[in-house]
Amino acid sequence: MGARGGTRGRGAWRAAPRAALSSPLTLVVAGVTALLACFLASAGVLHASAAGGATVAHQADIVCADETGPQFNWTHADISSVDPALATLRQAAAEHGFPEPRIALYTRDHGYAEFNGEQQKVRFGYTDGGIDHLQLLDGTRAPGLWMGTDLSRFEGIPLGVRGQGGALPPIVGIYQDLPNAPPDWWCSQQRQAVQQRLVDPSGGAIVFATDRPTMDRTVRALGGNLEVFKVTFPAEPPRDLAEASDRVRRAEAMIAAVRPKLEAQNLGLFGASAPFARSAEIAQQAETNVFGSILPLALLSVVIGVAGMATVALQWYQRRHAQVRLHFARGSGPLALGGLAIAELGPPIAIGGTAGAVLASVLLDVYGPPGVATAGAQVLAASAAAVVLVLSVAVLGAVVAGRVHGEFQRGRQRARARRWRLLLFVPWELATATLAVLGWNRLLTTTRPSPTLNPLPQVDPLGLTYPVFVVLTVGLVSARIAWLLLRLSHRARFWRAPALQLAIRRLASARAPVVGVLIIGVLATGTLAVGNSIASGQMHALDTKSGLFTGANSRVDTEHALGVGTRPLPEPLRDTTTLVGELSGTGSIVLVVDPATFTRYAWLGDIDRTLFDRLGTPRPDGIPALRVGHTPGQSPALPGLPAAAPVADLAAFPLIGNKPGYVISRASLTADQLDDIPKWTALSTLALPELVNALDAEDFAHPNGVNKADALDALPFRLVEWTFSFVILIGAVLGTVAVLALLIAVEVRRRQNALAGALVLRMGMRPRALLGSHLLEVGALAGAAVLTGVGCGVAVAAMAMPRFDPARWLAPRSELPDPTLFVLAVTAVGLLVVAAAGALAMRSVRTADTAELLRAQ
Structure with missing residues (x-):
């Protein structure tokens, strides 16, 4: 049904964009919601295309x-x-x-x-x-x-x-x-x-x-x-x-x-x-793999954005309820009133959606792989943003039209409200937990070890969503617990601590917003923790694996005369290079090192350098040695030498990896024993061309040169990193949504906060105590979201990390990186948000006129 109110009725639609300015908060929320939804829709396409471009650049670097x-x-x-x-x-x-x-x-x-x-x-x-x-x-x-x-x-x-x-x-x-x-x-x-x-x-x-x-x-x-x-x-x-x-x-x-x-x-x-x-x-397969992997997450995030637009529609309907009733009484139908909502909020939604698509393209170098997206991908990304924008506007109009139809034409508002409340009793966490289990099973079956470093690791898209669904399940469980606790909070009696009691009452009076912010906050911090941990963990694994394999920044085998010292190292290598001898024949690899230079120029990773101080001249029980990759059957015998006397055990060591082996000092060997070492290797902090040129200048042989940067194909590790960098992006966007939702919830309750705050101040509460009450309220919500999300995300990443390792056949296995810096960063952001929310709540109290507030009630 259309508007039948004549010129006066049609004037409201023409004046709608100007009338929307009376509620700038709603305009901002609508615009930001559209921006984030369109940003994610465009970013998914551009991210995958940039992965293909980055793979092209990688391949161009390794081919002639x-x-x-x-x-x-x-x-x-x-x-x-x-x-x-x-x-x-x-x-x-x-x-x-x-x-x-x-x-x-x-x-x-x-x-x-x-x-x-x-x-x-x-x-x-x-x-x-x-x-x-x-x-x-x-x-x-x-x-x-x-x-x-x-x-x-x-x-x-x-x-x-x-x-x-x-x-x-x-x-x-x-x-x-x-x-x-x-x-x-x-x-x-x-x-x-x-x-x-x-x-x-x-x-x-x-x-x-x-x-x-x-x-x-x-x-x-x-x-x-x-x-x-x-x-x-x-x-x-x-x-x-x-x-x-x-x-x-x-x-x-x-x-x-x-x-x-x-x-x-x-x-x-x-x-x-x-x-x-x-x-x-x-490159084509890499783009396809990344796009297929991030597509479910991108769709999930876009659905969340569109659902946020439905929330904006409900907020507009509540704020404009009196005007909607008046227009309906004058003959305007549901479609016309849905059009009124679009007329008011359409411009900010269009501006926000366009800005989101533009930002996705402009910021691609910030969040995406280091590659160039194709022109076709740019067009496809803009089309995806346009589809999401049209869908958002349609959802806005449809929700408002549906509410008008249900309330004024069918009179079922209360029944519908009761039906919506029934959704709270549906065990949604069981559904997400089931998807998480399915994702874990797919992760186990599709990421099996390979004897070669396949440049295109296959990760099932459902397997990739496993960490996200685990975090979402934990968020839903946390929200359900929080809902029950807030329902029972009226039994709490903490009047000896009035700031705490008031904070609990305020939380209980806004259960729905609190639970919504908690779910989004847990999902945001959890996905951030998962994405950051797995992405950085894979690059750490690449560095560790290539470091153990190469032993230094570069290495070459070299001549016996150089190893035993009958000819000195070339001048350019004396402050950059160490020489390592290698023996075998007893089932263990034996490395002969010079501790003084090895600890300075070799790659040691997390190995404690003080362990090399325990190596030295032979003892009555044998030659002091670092034992590597110890197994029950590992013999202490050294080829042609006294037995090894282990002084420490290491899981892995450069050039040995995690195979059984020993590391001894060359000071523990006589000149004749050194002369019997068949193989010598130069490990250097220099790049391979510099190392080779220095040896060439002195006519030293240098076969089997290896550069740490090229020892392993980095592409498989980078594909995992690029995939989970999109998870980081989703977490960052959801974190922005959570922060905005929290601040908006505080601003929406501005009048209530002002009135309640003014009254308690009149009753004798100090402003500092009132500020503490607001900080307790917001801090409890933010703290619960951060602790739950980060704890769950880190735990899930630790479990999933080895499954995303593209070279599990090469020691060591991928491990969770130290999360301290990430936790500190998230905590710092949380504290800033809590402080901003507390200041926003107190601002309304400081500027309130108590008499005017009471008169308005």
Whole structure:
């Protein structure tokens, strides 16, 4: 039914936005509710897309920079085949949107060439722009060849020499040989461009041509055959998943277009690939996994936001009840009066919802993964916010129309009120507890240990909701207990402490708001505790696992002479590096360390450094040792040494992990015993390239280099962190809702607080005591929410933490991080909210006119 009140009746609808200003609190509540609901709807979409973008960035960091496009390879090709193939690829690259190709040409690994009358094992190479990424030590960039400093120095080959009896171009430069961990520019050519002669004497030194004509002359002088002919298309890495997918699509289309032409040219053994296709696939699956995991939580939070809009509608209906009755009496129907509510609160809801969508996009770098959301995700996020906004407005109008219909047309307000009260007796906590049990079961069955570090850990969405439903169950149980206690609070007699008695009475007089704030507060602090604990715990687990595996910031195996001390450490390593010997053969791994340097330069994590003071020279009962990963059958025997005399037990230790082992001091061994140690490892605080370069400079071997930052694939851990960072976001939003609900509840009772406060002050209560009463009231509510939520959240996170560990096969297991800082932060925020609520309540008392308040009653 529409409005039939003529012009006067329609005027109320036209004046509704201005009339809404008479109750700014309702406008603020409506706007903030819409803002939070639309924010969460948009944030869920953007968060998942940013996870895909962050995965793209992660994959771009671990693959070679020139392998994000197509790649073409020939083996055993003739040098004359390079230009025809390059012409075909240039044309195809322009058609498919790729930059100019970069070629890399290398001769055989084990080829020989004559220099100064002696045959030298060398490999000749050329790559576009390659000499710009070499360090020239002597000579010029004139057309010719650049020889590595090792071959030039060891064999005494000076500048100007022409190999192969003068058939080769002259040596015009001496460059510093590339280390075994070369700069990233050489990533895709590392096998051909890097030579460790001490480690791999069967390979040859690398001689680079300064330009393409020089390389052609060199190869023809050696017979004309190339071992490697590689073409790549270096470009900036893709920024997001859409760019990555588009690049892979274009790369595959280009390969399909040129493959028949290149195969027809019969240039040699030919292969083509799009190396970044696997990375794009991983990124797509990561986005799908994160979105599927957070979708139930996002929907739950949006439902809570829309339910909050229903509460706003009821609040508006109560405040405008007299006007609604008048308009209904004049002929306005339920739909028209629902439209009146929309006319009044629609603008702030629209503004709040739009602001929420904008904030979700602007603040993505703050709450989301460190990736770029695609343009399509931005559109989808805006659409999701628009849907939630329309739904919120519809709920507002529908609730008001339903109340008008039920009260004025069917006269069932009291019956409906009784039915709503019956909902209080429904055991909702049993339903949420059932969902929590189902989530736990799914968590147990879908997160099983894997022998490899799968970059895409599978977590069932229902399993992910397990912690949230546990917290919600505890919140509902706490609310039910609080409801019963407040129902019985009239029996409380604490008049000797009037501030406490008044606080109890005020809580009892507002049971519904108190219970609502308690549930939201428990859910907020609980989800914050769960999200923060699991997200930070996974990153701590990554640091610990990679630290134990690597032993330091970087490590390499090194030469025996360096380990036993017959040759000193290079100068750059003396204040950054420690040497560790390793023995085996008795079922235990034995590490020989120098305690003085090991405690300074190795990664120790939480290991007590004072334990190393107990290591030293042999005792009558054996060599003092730290026993690692002790098992009942672990023998104290050490290979070729006296037995171990354990001075402390450790669950895990760097390089050993949690396997059985011992750690002894090198001071406990004689020179002959040190000389018998077969393996020595350098552990350093330096990055791996710096460690390798320092060893290279002194001609030390350095195989098996490992960098702590790259020892484990961080992506599985980060996916768990990104998923639970959205749980943190939900907790933060719910916490904001809880704080606003508490402050609004205090403000709504402003007149009652003012009247009651003015009367008790007239009766002799001191203002300080009245303030204490309000602080007790609000503090009890906030304290119950914080203690229950944080305690439950931390306990649930401790139980679930190992289940979200993507590398449970690698010690140690994920453990709950120290929650002290989090608890202190939540407590501090709670104290600030309590203080603000107390000050808000006292403000109405200080500014009250008692006579006016009594007259208004």
